Amino acid sequence: MSSALTLTERHTDATQRLILSSAMDLLEHSGVPDLTVRAVAKQAGMSERTVFRYYASRDAFLDAVAAEVVRHIGTPPAPARIGDLPGYVRPLYTRFEEKSALVQSALHTELLRRVRESVAVDRWRAVRDLIDAHAPHRAERDRSIAAANIRYYLAASTWHYYRFHFAFPLDEAIACAETAVRLALEEIGRE
Amino acid sequence: MSSALTLTERHTDATQRLILSSAMDLLEHSGVPDLTVRAVAKQAGMSERTVFRYYASRDAFLDAVAAEVVRHIGTPPAPARIGDLPGYVRPLYTRFEEKSALVQSALHTELLRRVRESVAVDRWRAVRDLIDAHAPHRAERDRSIAAANIRYYLAASTWHYYRFHFAFPLDEAIACAETAVRLALEEIGRE
CATH class of the missing domain: 1.10.10.60 (Homeodomain-like)
Known part of the structure; x- marks a missing residue:
């Protein structure tokens, strides 16, 4: 201008x-x-x-x-090794918690699409790359399902749902997400 | 009046x-x-x-x-047997799909809390009862995690996320949810 x-x-x-x-x-x-x-x-x-x-x-x-x-939210970078994915839930959710008001504003305004298109897409691509490298023997569809289900538990929307709709304490929300991520990884790693 | x-x-x-x-x-x-x-x-x-x-x-x-x-949305009643939970995803998501505009309105207005407090709570309680009966040998915390993770995939919010944020076709959204429910059931059924 x-x-x-x-x-x-x-x-x-x-x-x-x-x-x-x-x-x-x-x-x-x-x-x-x-x-x-x-x-x-x-x-x-x-x-x-x-x-x-x-x-x-x-x-x-x-x-x-x-x-x-x-x-400002400054989520930790996605892990570089597949085995670190379940352990990534805790620092991620802890950060959502620290920036709770800002995360909730981002989730509930028209900013959501824009935020998703930047940081969330990067995190999602990282997960998919890890899954593809980890389970090349599995069908594309199975890898897509595993990556989506893991991504879903690494989304601020999921943190929010467990914390505010289920009204779970943070530790319990983290345990739920760690379990879901771990199960998806175990499944996709099978022969 | x-x-x-x-x-x-x-x-x-x-x-x-x-x-x-x-x-x-x-x-x-x-x-x-x-x-x-x-x-x-x-x-x-x-x-x-x-x-x-x-x-x-x-x-x-x-x-x-x-x-x-x-x-109006008229979701199918929650299954009475635990083995029917993964198969419950398809009729449930199909119904969300048929009533897509109404479901999305419910998700994005102040109706959400009210709708959740009626039908969603009933569905959630049914899931928890099935898990408790299925896995009495597991710790309360483990049953709570399994029930929450299954409930989450039976929520309209999850259907919406996979369909509109992941932009998955309905069949793929169903496959993701069926997988997540099946894995949670397998895990909680272990000794």
Whole structure:
């Protein structure tokens, strides 16, 4: 945007940081059903026009917010070895728990699709690659099922379901997910 | 409500049926984010006041709508024998599919909690009873994990996730759920 180019790099960065941190504040503390540019601008103490100086459209704005949500949640990287998948549940769910308000906001707003398309897709691809390398002797369909069922237990949606619909304590939610992941791995490893 | 008592039983029934069928129309065809008495009254061609003659409050109204949603979705009864649990996935998911718009409305509105508290709780209790009878030799915690992981795959949320987030065809979603249920049953049946 041409008007943004007249600002110094330093000022641009500071304003963008303020916009994104204001969005995080809203998502973490207000449980907003829809994240509007208006609400973020108000939270940041600036005009909507200023926000749109940095983001050409509402879509571009939401993309930036989703990327910031991913960075803030900061889930641990998917394991590189298949045997580490069940043990990955605990640090993952612990992180969801630490960032509970933000994760729930991401799950319940239009940010969900955007967040899924970034970090979740990477995690899912990593799981599928591990399964394919681990069980080349099994049919494609069986590997697809195992990978999907493992991915499902590594999703924030699943953490949320066990914690809030089943109302399980975190340790029990983790035990459920570890069990499901372990069973899927045992099954796909069979001859 | 005293004013309702002045109506004949026949008229009461017809009006209530109209209110509830108008609510179903809205949920099935309009993808409403929130089901309001105003929108239902408009759809039914009556005043909000008339709706409130039958339902003392918005809560009572939503309870009635949730009961009607459950009746319309009409999921098959949970199986009476543990060996029938994996095979229960297909008729259940097929029914979710047939009533897809209504199920998705139920999942994404404030009806969710109400629907879960009726039909879902019954289904869940049935699963837990089957597991307890099947594996009395296993620790309570292990039975709780197995029952939860099976319940999770019998939830409309899971059907929805596999169909719309994984974008799996129905048959593949069913295969995933059947596999997960079968593995949980095998595990809990071990000595």
